[in-house]
Amino acid sequence: MKKWKQFVGAVVLGAVAVSAHAGPRLDRIQESKTLRVGTPGDYRPFAMKTDQGYEGHDIDVIEAMATELGLTIEYVPTTWPNLMPDLQADKFDIAVGGITRTPARIAKMAMLPGYAPFGKVALARTADKKKYQSIDDLNQASVHVIKNPGGTNELFVLEHLKNAQVSTHEKNAEIPALIAEGKGDIMITETYEALHYSHADPRLSALFIDQPLTPINYLGFMLAADDNDYLRMMQFVWDLMDERDVLDQAEEKWLN
DSSP states (O other), rough: OGGGGGOOOOHHHHHHHTTTSSOOHHHHHHHHHHEEEEEEETTTEEEEETEEEEESSHHHHHHHHHHHTTTTTEEEEOOOTTHHHHHHSSSSEEOOOSSSSOHHHHHTEEEEEEEEEEEEEEEEEHHHHGOOHHHHHSSSTTOOEETTTTTTHHHHHHHHOSEEEEOSSSGGGGHHHHHTTSSOOOEEHHHHHHHHHHHOTTEEEEEEESOOOSSEEOOEEEEOOOOOHHHHHHHHHHHHHHHTTHHHHHHHHOOO
């Protein structure tokens, strides 16, 4: 993760100075001692809602960042279709949970440096994996694709799998079990989620891992872009986590 290092003097000086002249969002965060974190909480291994709270790669990193800032976290549930509208409506300060960096998002929001390089892949039943050797094999009327709404996986399905039978299931985390049980054939997802579920359930296999269906992209934390002091502070703390190997430790724990 060191390649994302931007820990330079100008950033350090700027971040140190914000407490005296902070913008409105950073002022509010500092006064309340609370960072509001939005997440769909349904995307392993990045952020998953459990009976005990939230867990995953992004949860470890954002909690370490909050600790460094002397803040407590208030988790705010959201959904993939509402992720950007909720952030724009000021329901939370930052969104985490396996969010793809895209031009459409960065045009309206800020995003921290990319991590976890991935491509779009497919999750299928192990018994059927030999049927699917190419995207053309997926794009057939005989193939039932189950998608979750509101994210880049849905966009991929709608653009590239127009001939397939496509249905929508609201809860992303439930789709792998539906595939394993034969209630659907294919789930389009990203590298890490497919690997997680294929390792957890031998009935499932991750396809196209070595040659993803899309060019490599990166995930990123998405922030409200209405306060430059807040953005500078969050970038500073992200860089600090990089320097202290917090990002490497989270990667080793959750992604390897």
